[in-house]
Amino acid sequence: MVYHKMSPASVPLQRTRIAYPEAHCLLIDRQQLPDPTLFDDVEPFDADLGLTLRTRGLTAFLEPRSRATYLTPPPLRVGDIAVFKFRWDAEAWAVRNRRFMHKWRVTYDGARKQRYYRRQYRKLGLARWYPNTWTVWLFNAYLGVLKYLRSQARRRRNSLPAVKPARPAL
Numbered sequence: 312m313v314y315h316k317m318s319p320a321s322v323p324l325q326r327t328r329i330a331y332p333e334a335h336c337l338l339i340d341r342q343q344l345p346d347p348t349l350f351d352d353v354e355p356f357d358a359d360l361g362l363t364l365r366t367r368g369l370t371a372f373l374e375p376r377s378r379a380t381y382l383t384p385p386p387l388r389v390g391d392i393a394v395f396k397f398r399w400d401a402e403a404w405a406v407r408n409r410r411f412m413h414k415w416r417v418t419y420d421g422a423r424k425q426r427y428y429r430r431q432y433r434k435l436g437l438a439r440w441y442p443n444t445w446t447v448w449l450f451n452a453y454l455g456v457l458k459y460l461r462s463q464a465r466r467r468r469n470s471l472p473a474v475k476p477a478r479p480a481l
Contacts, residue, residue, distance in 0.1 A: 324373070324375030325375065326372055326373065326374055326375065327372065327373045327375075328370050328371070328372055329371050329372060329373050330361060330365065330371070331357070331358070331361040331371070332357060332360055332361055332364070332371040333357060334356055334357035334360065336377075336379045338374075338377070344369070349363055349367075351363075351410070351414065352407055352410070353407050353408070353410045353411035353414060354404055354407035354408045354410075354411055355408075355411065358411070359411055359414070359415070362415055386451040386454075387438075387447050387450055387451055387454075388447065389442050389443060389444060389447050391447075392435065392438050392439070392442035392447065393442075395435055396432070396435065396439060398431075399428050399429075399431040399432040399435070400428070400432065401425045401426075401428040401429045401432060404421075404424070404425060404428050405421065405425055408421050408424075434450075434453070435450060436449060436450055436453065437449065437450075438450045
């Protein structure tokens with residue numbers, strides 16, 4: 312596995328106390344942490360979790376021996392549309408974000424994140440209003456085309472020869 316052109320073996324890592332748990336790959340020992348109130352419906356969830364752990368005197372650790380495998384999600388199905396509509400609802404995100412700011416007495420401009428949520432929501436296209444086999448097929452085809460175009464752009468970028476700067480005329 313290579314991450315940012317570094318092999319994990321090249322970096323001497325050991326179990327380390329961290330202040331901020333990254334929520335994309337998180338393991339929690341529920342026997343050590345049985346309290347269900349630890350998880351509030353706020354956004355950003357991972358920042359809330361880190362602050363909650365700290366206020367309760369608990370610690371998060373980086374475990375370098377752990378491994379995670381990312382699998383490309385399968386194509387969307389008609390039954391998935393409701394979940395994605397809920398996940399990318401910008402107004403619901405704003406409500407959860409206000410809860411976070413109130414809970415921790417902080418403020419910040421979430422406009423950029425809200426635009427991102429709106430953009431993700433719009434990607435669902437016709438499937439938002441008419442979730443059926445045809446509109447979901449269109450959505451999956453759209454994602455396939457995007458993936459192909461990105462891979463071609465990446466391949467083109469990686470195959471370009473290095474450009475030498477022009478020598479100034481004397």
